[in-house]
Amino acid sequence: MKIHNYIPSLALQPYIDGFRIIESEELIVNRVLPGIVPVxxxxxxxxxxxxNESLPGFLVSGLRKTPRLIQYHAGTANLLILFKEGGINAFFDIPxxxxxxxSIPLHxxxxxTCLExxxxxxxxxxxxxxxxxDFLTARIKNTATDPLILTATKAIKQQQGQxxxxxxxxxxxxxxxAFEKRFRKVIGSSPKQFATLVRMQAIIKKPGITDLTHLALEAGYFDQAHFNKAFKQYTGLTPSSFFKAPPQW
Known part of the structure; x- marks a missing residue:
């Protein structure tokens, strides 16, 4: 598998975090964890x-609670466009x-037609x-942002969801x-769900995990059972199983 990352043009940088091309020369099954931005x-x-069901060629995936197993068949290449928080609203009319x-087919x-x-x-x-x-630049419709909601997402990320x-x-x-309504409209989930995703991302990025009890306490969980339940919902695996075989990207 090969992964290529690209920086968006200046016109798209307010809305797009980056472009990523994933190539697979052989069949690969990847556990895709929920992210904090649409793709x-x-x-x-x-x-x-x-x-075992083929996915549409072009689709938009929103924030999710649970992971998905994605099969990249031999000879596959996929271009992922990673939005920034709130960035998707510049291109589509629906909240x-x-x-x-x-995961909504782009068509x-x-x-x-022209894009294909x-x-x-x-x-x-x-x-x-x-x-x-060119396709995205031509579709920019709504350049207005919501500074209050973006301030909120920044605070949530700074506190790692806690x-x-x-x-x-x-x-x-x-x-x-009012806060929750505006947050869902701009970000695509409730503030609580977004904070949970941020917290889980922070957990799995910690290096050298050995003590799961300490990890649970550090992440703000007061007992191992609640931590294990939340972790399994996010990754589909128990903490011990996950850290033995982390996702490929």
Missing amino acids: LALRLKGRISSE AHEFFNE NLVDI DQLGEAQDYHQCIAIAE LSITQLASSLYISQD
Whole structure:
């Protein structure tokens, strides 16, 4: 498997975190963990499936609670477009929370005829990136951001998901109901769910995990049982099994 990362153009950098091309020369099954931003996937060649069902060539995946097993078949290449928090709203008319736990075919949202034709004729990956950038740049509709919600996501990430959502809303001088509605619309999940995803990402990125009890306490869980349950929902595995075989990306 080969992974190539690309930096987006200046026009897209406010909304796109990066481009990633994943190549697979042989069949690979990967456990894809829930992320904290939506992803637009464009299949450049080959076949990709999940639970033995082929996935659409172009689709948008929102934030999720649980992992997925993705099969990259031999001779496959996939272009992943990683949005920034709130960035997806610049390109699509529907609120971000409608993508939650969903993978929506791109053709259900926009006309992709030209995009499919152009990618099919592309000579190399740099040309694929240029085509994707032109497609996205032409679709920029809503450049407005929500500074309050972006401040909230920054605070959640700084605290690695370990903070009170009620206190966070209070510190931003907004009622919790209004805060949660705005957060779901911009980010694609509730603040609590986003904080859980951030917390789990912080846990699995810690190097040299040996003491799971200490890890649970450090992550803000007061007993091993609650930690194990939350961890298994996020990864699909127990902590001990997961750290023996981490995901490939």
